[in-house]
Amino acid sequence: DSGVTQTPKHLITATGQRVTLRCSPRSGDLSVYWYQQSLDQGLQFLIQYYNGEERAKGNILERFSAQQFPDLHSELNLSSLELGDSALYFCASSVVGTSGINNEQFFGPGTRLTVL
Amino acid sequence: AQKVTQAQTEISVVEKEDVTLDCVYETRDTTYYLFWYKQPPSGELVFLIRRNSFDEQNEISGRYSWNFQKSTSSFNFTITASQVVDSAVYFCALSEDRDDKIIFGKGTRLHILP
Numbered sequence: 130d131s132g133v134t135q136t137p138k139h140l141i142t143a144t145g146q147r148v149t150l151r152c153s154p155r156s157g158d159l160s161v162y163w164y165q166q167s168l169d170q171g172l173q174f175l176i177q178y179y180n181g182e183e184r185a186k187g188n189i190l191e192r193f194s195a196q197q198f199p200d201l202h203s204e205l206n207l208s209s210l211e212l213g214d215s216a217l218y219f220c221a222s223s224v225v226g227t228s229g230i231n232n233e234q235f236f237g238p239g240t241r242l243t244v245l
Numbered sequence: 246a247q248k249v250t251q252a253q254t255e256i257s258v259v260e261k262e263d264v265t266l267d268c269v270y271e272t273r274d275t276t277y278y279l280f281w282y283k284q285p286p287s288g289e290l291v292f293l294i295r296r297n298s299f300d301e302q303n304e305i306s307g308r309y310s311w312n313f314q315k316s317t318s319s320f321n322f323t324i325t326a327s328q329v330v331d332s333a334v335y336f337c338a339l340s341e342d343r344d345d346k347i348i349f350g351k352g353t354r355l356h357i358l359p
């Protein structure tokens with residue numbers, strides 16, 4: 130158990146809908162990262178937040194957005210869902226948001242999103 | 246540009262055989278970190294190892310060993326005396342010092358046959 134929690138575990142929805150994925154980082158971790166694992170793209174970095182602020186952006190679609198709240202939990206919002214958004218979404222957390230020896234990331238169990 | 250290549254898409258070996266998973270990386274940074282993760286059928290990502298670019302010592306952990314060679318930009322992973330429980334997808338990954346994002350390879354699906 131990494132200490133990172135993600136809810137829900139599974140989510141099934143229809144095209145055009147909007148969903149919210151939630152992540153609670155390990156106690157004391159200030160950084161949260163979101164990754165998407167799809168059959169087409171593999172495992173790819175989406176976005177990072179550090180202490181409430183966006184720190185880095187990867188291949189995140191404009192239909193997707195994220196935020197990190199004062200209690201450090203994070204939410205990934207996916208809107209106007211398409212079939213291709215079906216994937217496993219991982220959240221990870223780390224102590225700091227800057228590079229260096231403390232960039233070890235601990236991954237949550239993932240949320241499996243199915244868009245029908 | 247940063248990139249991780251795992252040329253082996255899928256490997257099948259018989260239990261108790263040794264198997265090596267290859268990983269080649271590209272980066273412009275002199276300081277970077279390399280990782281291996283295991284993803285069993287249940288789907289979670291299990292951290293196996295992190296190695297920084299200044300530490301080229303090979304590492305052994307039980308039946309697992311890693312060979313890091315900067316000269317060939319490779320970070321290969323060997324499982325000795327494989328077991329059925331080793332069946333999983335294994336990801337090699339890279340993180341540069343300039344930021345924290347982890348760049349993953351496409352993964353190698355390993356089947357250990359009884």
